[in-house]
Amino acid sequence: MNRRASAADFAAAQRVAHLGTETVFAVSSEAAALAVQGKTIYPFHLGDLNIATPENIVEASLRAIRDGKTTYCPNAGIPQLRDALAEDVSRARGLDYTAGNVSVQPGGKPVIAKFLLTLMDPGDEVLYPNPGFPIYDSLIGFFGGVAVPYTYAEGSDRFHLDLDGIARQITPRTRLLILNDLHNPTAAECTPVELERIAELVLEHDLLVLSDEAYFDVRFAGASRSLASLPGMRERCVILYTFSKKYAMTGWRLGAAIGPKPIIDVITTLNVNIESCPNHFVQYGAVAALTEDQSGPREMMATLKGRRDVALGILNATPGINCLTPETTFYLYPNVTGAVKSTGCDGHESFRRLVLDATGVSFCTRLHFGHALEGEDQYYLRLAYSGVSTAQIQEGLGKLKTLIESYN
Amino acid sequence: MNRRASAADFAAAQRVAHLGTETVFAVSSEAAALAVQGKTIYPFHLGDLNIATPENIVEASLRAIRDGKTTYCPNAGIPQLRDALAEDVSRARGLDYTAGNVSVQPGGKPVIAKFLLTLMDPGDEVLYPNPGFPIYDSLIGFFGGVAVPYTYAEGSDRFHLDLDGIARQITPRTRLLILNDLHNPTAAECTPVELERIAELVLEHDLLVLSDEAYFDVRFAGASRSLASLPGMRERCVILYTFSKKYAMTGWRLGAAIGPKPIIDVITTLNVNIESCPNHFVQYGAVAALTEDQSGPREMMATLKGRRDVALGILNATPGINCLTPETTFYLYPNVTGAVKSTGCDGHESFRRLVLDATGVSFCTRLHFGHALEGEDQYYLRLAYSGVSTAQIQEGLGKLKTLIESYN
Numbered sequence: 001m002n003r004r005a006s007a008a009d010f011a012a013a014q015r016v017a018h019l020g021t022e023t024v025f026a027v028s029s030e031a032a033a034l035a036v037q038g039k040t041i042y043p044f045h046l047g048d049l050n051i052a053t054p055e056n057i058v059e060a061s062l063r064a065i066r067d068g069k070t071t072y073c074p075n076a077g078i079p080q081l082r083d084a085l086a087e088d089v090s091r092a093r094g095l096d097y098t099a100g101n102v103s104v105q106p107g108g109k110p111v112i113a114k115f116l117l118t119l120m121d122p123g124d125e126v127l128y129p130n131p132g133f134p135i136y137d138s139l140i141g142f143f144g145g146v147a148v149p150y151t152y153a154e155g156s157d158r159f160h161l162d163l164d165g166i167a168r169q170i171t172p173r174t175r176l177l178i179l180n181d182l183h184n185p186t187a188a189e190c191t192p193v194e195l196e197r198i199a200e201l202v203l204e205h206d207l208l209v210l211s212d213e214a215y216f217d218v219r220f221a222g223a224s225r226s227l228a229s230l231p232g233m234r235e236r237c238v239i240l241y242t243f244s245k246k247y248a249m250t251g252w253r254l255g256a257a258i259g260p261k262p263i264i265d266v267i268t269t270l271n272v273n274i275e276s277c278p279n280h281f282v283q284y285g286a287v288a289a290l291t292e293d294q295s296g297p298r299e300m301m302a303t304l305k306g307r308r309d310v311a312l313g314i315l316n317a318t319p320g321i322n323c324l325t326p327e328t329t330f331y332l333y334p335n336v337t338g339a340v341k342s343t344g345c346d347g348h349e350s351f352r353r354l355v356l357d358a359t360g361v362s363f364c365t366r367l368h369f370g371h372a373l374e375g376e377d378q379y380y381l382r383l384a385y386s387g388v389s390t391a392q393i394q395e396g397l398g399k400l401k402t403l404i405e406s407y408n
Numbered sequence: 409m410n411r412r413a414s415a416a417d418f419a420a421a422q423r424v425a426h427l428g429t430e431t432v433f434a435v436s437s438e439a440a441a442l443a444v445q446g447k448t449i450y451p452f453h454l455g456d457l458n459i460a461t462p463e464n465i466v467e468a469s470l471r472a473i474r475d476g477k478t479t480y481c482p483n484a485g486i487p488q489l490r491d492a493l494a495e496d497v498s499r500a501r502g503l504d505y506t507a508g509n510v511s512v513q514p515g516g517k518p519v520i521a522k523f524l525l526t527l528m529d530p531g532d533e534v535l536y537p538n539p540g541f542p543i544y545d546s547l548i549g550f551f552g553g554v555a556v557p558y559t560y561a562e563g564s565d566r567f568h569l570d571l572d573g574i575a576r577q578i579t580p581r582t583r584l585l586i587l588n589d590l591h592n593p594t595a596a597e598c599t600p601v602e603l604e605r606i607a608e609l610v611l612e613h614d615l616l617v618l619s620d621e622a623y624f625d626v627r628f629a630g631a632s633r634s635l636a637s638l639p640g641m642r643e644r645c646v647i648l649y650t651f652s653k654k655y656a657m658t659g660w661r662l663g664a665a666i667g668p669k670p671i672i673d674v675i676t677t678l679n680v681n682i683e684s685c686p687n688h689f690v691q692y693g694a695v696a697a698l699t700e701d702q703s704g705p706r707e708m709m710a711t712l713k714g715r716r717d718v719a720l721g722i723l724n725a726t727p728g729i730n731c732l733t734p735e736t737t738f739y740l741y742p743n744v745t746g747a748v749k750s751t752g753c754d755g756h757e758s759f760r761r762l763v764l765d766a767t768g769v770s771f772c773t774r775l776h777f778g779h780a781l782e783g784e785d786q787y788y789l790r791l792a793y794s795g796v797s798t799a800q801i802q803e804g805l806g807k808l809k810t811l812i813e814s815y816n
Contacts, residue, residue, distance in 0.1 A: 010616070010670055013529045021680050025483065046480070053478045062470060070461045070659045072454070075433065106514045106661065107683045117550075121421045135681055142525075142681070208418070251479045251688030253514065262418055272429050273543055273550070275515045279687055280659030 020138030023368045027352075031362040042396030044363040044383040047184070047330070049248045051303065051386075054296025057247060060288035064281035073280040076268040077104025077256070081283045084290040085256050089241060092216070093226045095234055100261045103268045106278045108214050108242030108255035111267075113139055114274075115210045115238050115257070116176075118266045120145045124175040127166055130370035131185055131380075133212070136178050137370060146173070151373055152186050154335060158324060159188035163197050170205050177207050179227055182215040185369050185382035186333045187326030192225065199230040208263075209237045217246040217297070219328040220305045228259075235260050238267075245330075245386075246297050247289045252282050304330050307385040307393055314397040315383075319408045330386040340379040342407045348379055359399035428546030431776045435760075439770040450804025452771040452791040455592070455739070457656045459711065459794075462697070462704025465655060469693035481688040484676040485512025485664070489691045492698040493664050497649060500624070501634045503642055508669045511676045514686045516622050516650030516663035519675075521547055522682075523618045523646050523665070524584075526674045528553045532583040535574055538778035539593055539788075541620070544586050545778060554581070559781055560594050562743060566732060567596035571605050578613050585615050587635055590623040593777050593790035594741045595734030600633065607638040616671075617645045625654040625705070627736040628713045636667075643668050646675075653738075653794075654705050655697045660690050712738050715793040715801055722805040723791075727816045738794040748787045750815045756787055767807035 027045045035041045076082060082099035090097045105111055112135055120126060122144030128136040130149035140147040150165040166177070179198065181190050190198070202209055209227060216224045228237040238259035244250040257267045271277060308325075311332055315323040320338025336351065345351040348365035355361050366372070366380040385393060435453040443449045484490060490507035498505045513519055520543055528534060530552030536544040538557035548555040558573040574585070587606065589598050598606070610617060617635060624632045636645040646667035652658040665675045679685060716733075719740055723731040728746025744759065753759040756773035763769050774780070774788040793801060 010527075010668065012674055013525065013527055015529075016526060016674055019674070019677055019681065021677050025680065048479045050479075052476065053473070058473055065461070065466055068460065070657065071456045071458075072658050106687075109681075110683050113682045117421065118424060119418075119421055121423075138681055249478065251477060251481060251685075253683060253685070253687045260418065266420055266424055266427070269427055269429055272433065273427065273517075273546055274521045275518050275661060277659075277661070279514075279661045279690065282687065 015142050015144065018138075018141035020134060020141070022134050024364050027362060027364055027368070031356070034356070034360070040360045042359070042361045042392050043387050044361060044385065044396070046387055047245075047384045048250050049245070049300075049386045050388070051248045051300050053248050053252070054289070056292050056296070057249070057285040057289045061281050061285035064284035069281040069284060071280060073277045073283065075271045075277050076264075077102070077278060078280070078283045078287075080287050081290075084287050085241065085258065088290050089239065089258055092224070093229045095229060097258055101258055101264055103257045103264045103271060104278050104283060105255045105257060105271070106275060107253040108212075108240050108244060109135065110274075111238070111240040111255060111257040112136065112210065112212075113143075114267045114270045115240075116140060116143050116145065117270060118263060119208055120176055123173065125171060125173045126176040126178060127169065127174065128178040129161065129180055129183065130373060131366050132178075132180060132369055133184055134369060145176075148174070149370065149373060152183065152188050154324070154378065158326075159183070159186040159333070160194065161188060161190065163194060166198070167201055170201065174205060174207065176210065177202060178210045178212065180212040180214075181227065182213065182219070182224060182328045184215065184329060185331050185364070185366075185380075187329040187331055189328060190225070195225060195227055195230060198227060199233050202236055203232055207236065209233070210240060211237045212240040214240060214242045214245060215329045216241075218301070218304075218330060220301060220308070221327045224328065238263055243286055243289060247286075248296075248300060249286075249289070252285070254278060254282055254286055304386065307388070307390055308332070310390050310393050311383065311385050311397060314394070314401055318397075318401040318404050320404060330384060332383040332385065333380050334383065335378055336381055337377075337379045339404045343404065344407070351379065352381075355400055355403065358403050359396065361396045361400050423550050423552065426546075426549035428542055428549070430542050432772050435770060435772055435776070439764070442764070442768070448768045450767070450769045450800050451795050452769060452793065452804070454795055455653075455792045456658050457653070457708075457794045458796070459656045459708050461656050461660070464700050464704070465657070465693040465697045468696035469689050472689035472692035477689040477692060479688060481685050481691065483679045483685050484672075485510070485686060486688070486691045486695075488695050489698075492695050493649065493666065496698050497647065497666055500632070501637045503637060505666055509666055509672055511665045511672045511679060512686050512691060513663045513665060513679070514683060515661040516620075516648050516652060517543065518682075519646070519648040519663060519665040520544065520618065520620075521551075522675045522678045523648075524548060524551050524553065525678060526671060527616055528584055531581065533579060533581045534584040534586060535577065535582065536586040537569065537588055537591065538781060539774055540586075540588055540777055541592055542777060553584075556582070557778065557781060560591065560596050562732070562786065566734075567591070567594040567741065568602065569596060569598065571602060574606070575609055578609065582613060582615065584618065585610060586618045586620065588620040588622075589635065590621065590627070590632060590736045592623065592737060593739050593772070593774075593788075595737040595739055597736060598633070603633060603635055603638060606635060607641050610644055611640055615644065617641070618648060619645045620648040622648060622650045622653060623737045624649075626709070626712075626738060628709060628716070629735045632736065646671055651694055651697060655694075656704075656708055657694075657697070660693070662686060662690055662694055712794065715796070715798055716740070718798050718801050719791065719793050719805060722802070722809055726805075726809040726812050728812060738792060740791040740793065741788055742791065743786055744789055745785075745787045747812045751812065752815070759787065760789075763808055763811065766811050767804065769804045769808050
């Protein structure tokens with residue numbers, strides 16, 4: 001077992017070979033390096049917000065510090081927050097969760113790891129979206145599972161998930177389904193009929209579901225739906241909830257796992273083992289977020305809608321770019337196949353570099369959300385408009401348009 | 409693979425059968441329930457602090473919120489905090505860490521899970537202290553390793569770890585050693601000669617070490633030593649650092665892994681996967697903690713020393729109780745074998761319940777820090793004096809003394 005001579009060549013555990021990352025952070029670093037050199041950067045790459053956390057949340061957290069909430073708190077979170085989350089999530093989904101169904105987490109992301117650690121054995125197959133949030137694939141492999149991708153297809157007016165692909169790939173080893181309806185990066189949403197079909201498959205094949213609902217409350221029109229609301233699904237879904245997006249609290253790191261009590265109890269025991277509890281006093285801010293005046297999130301959504309519309313206008317006026325209009329998330333997922341070809345680029349990455357170097361517009365592409373699947377012949381970008389002002393959108397995407405036009 | 413009919417009998421992953429917990433939380437709940445019934449409780453069970461976080465830390469965090477530090481931050485933590493930690497930890501240990509050796513974490517505890525995930529393969533043997541922090545044993549088993557306990561023995565003036573037990577139990581499958589010098593619960597510290605012997609074993613058997621230094625800066629006299637300071641050990645040790653104890657920041661959830669860069673890089677990739685980053689703005693508070701006036705921690709240590717001495721005086725005046733004087737941690741680990749016998753109790757748990765019911769003094773015993781090992785015939789309590797006032801100590805331990813005397 002002499003696996004190394006020094007730490008410089010230390011032998012990591014075998015599972016580390018399966019560990020992925022979020023390559024978006026490499027794009028961030030690259031953009032930051034260019035900015036340091038004096039280049040004007042238009043940051044469309046990161047799903048972060050350049051909008052302040054509402055003041056009432058800050059004030060409630062500060063009061064909690066002054067009130068001595070700087071000690072450990074219960075492993076599953078403070079009772080007031082578990083109650084408020086159960087009530088809020090139940091109301092929006094027509095369900096009846098109580099505090100016992102809620103385990104507060106230091107962010108939404110920890111729910112992914114804890115869901116897999118609780119329910120996935122080595123060799124179990126897990127269906128996950130590709131394109132999709134890259135951490136699903138990474139952690140399935142890291143914890144010994146088999147990651148089975150299903151995809152999304154572009155329709156005439158929306159993206160939709162490949163239901164046949166899900167059904168076709170279910171085997172006796174399939175145990176879990178990861179669903180990210182209100183989807184990052186495509187902003188796709190299932191129709192009620194599609195959700196029913198998913199529920200049928202879940203019941204027929206005895207699956208459990210991670211329902212990543214990070215963007216459930218981030219929408220411009222209509223109402224979000226949760227798979228958990230369908231008959232039989234409450235007992236088979238663990239909802240990933242986060243305060244990050246709705247309340248502009250990305251850096252606060254607060255979220256929750258919400259689902260059947262026996263599963264939530266194990267997840268809370270993982271809290272005991274992995275981090276004891278989330279930060280104590282920010283949970284009082286989160287209670288204020290859920291129970292007080294909602295003008296903060298409303299104003300944020302109005303701001304985001306304005307940005308979305310400006311971006312859509314410029315993108316769809318650019319030759320070789322076509323972008324559908326999503327009603328949820330703060331991402332656009334334009335099809336840029338024509339522009340990639342007209343600029344003579346040989347793929348996603350060369351197009352990304354061309355645009356970044358020529359215009360300073362920094363974004364992710366389809367390849368930052370998983371490896372390309374067999375038969376893919378279209379090119380897509382993911383533009384996050386959560387961290388750029390309307391003026392930056394006009395200027396940056398204007399430069400992008402001029403660049404593409406110069407090739408036509 | 410039909411493993412359940414509903415979530416009520418959901419089948420957890422097999423690893424969940426190996427997941428332990430901190431039974432101290434059960435003691436907390438029990439004490440809280442008695443308090444609700446009107447009983448006066450003297451809380452010696454939990455290693456939490458009833459001392460406010462120093463004001464400069466609160467102020468720096470608040471300024472960071474106002475300054476927009478509510479967004480994501482780099483996965484390894486903000487550069488200023490990594491620099492400050494590298495400098496502080498290096499100075500205290502005579503080492504030369506830089507920011508690249510530091511990965512900031514949402515608490516000290518996450519370092520345990522990430523160390524094991526990075527370095528332990530299924531079947532690897534890991535030496536860990538018993539009595540000791542119960543999470544070591546739990547997570548070694550949960551992630552598929554084999555937990556091999558070594559113990560501590562009571563000497564005439566101090567507890568010392570069983571070096572022969574470590575040496576005797578090393579096999580070709582032994583890969584990792586968990587060392588918690590400045591030890592919870594016994595407050596034991598290795599002598600320089602003992603640390604040298606550990607370093608020899610580590611080199612001879614090609615081990616890597618988790619050096620849990622949570623209490624490194626919590627001491628009343630003398631200077632702490634780190635195994636990492638010994639020749640060859642910097643490259644083989646990952647230090648668990650926490651702000652929880654030194655700065656009365658338990659509920660802030662902030663710590664760090666500090667060690668060889670190749671290992672730290674993997675741990676930071678685990679940050680990307682598991683929680684993105686620690687809370688952003690509290691890291692500015694931590695920079696203030698490390699770089700500004702240290703009167704807060706100094707006053708805290710003076711307060712704790714006063715409590716320690718009062719507690720020691722009463723314990724050592726109680727028949728059948730003998731307690732050594734530790735210069736570190738905020739725990740006392742009295743030998744209560746005589747008192748257990750004089751009260752007619754048949755073990756740790758019945759003695760704990762007798763005292764709790766008769767006096768309201770709530771504490772943990774040896775059994776909250778691991779299963780009893782073969783040949784153990786002494787009884788020990790762990791009394792945390794971090795969360796009780798001097799008046800509570802006098803009153804509570806006074807009642808304990810009176811109770812024990814009534815049996816003699």
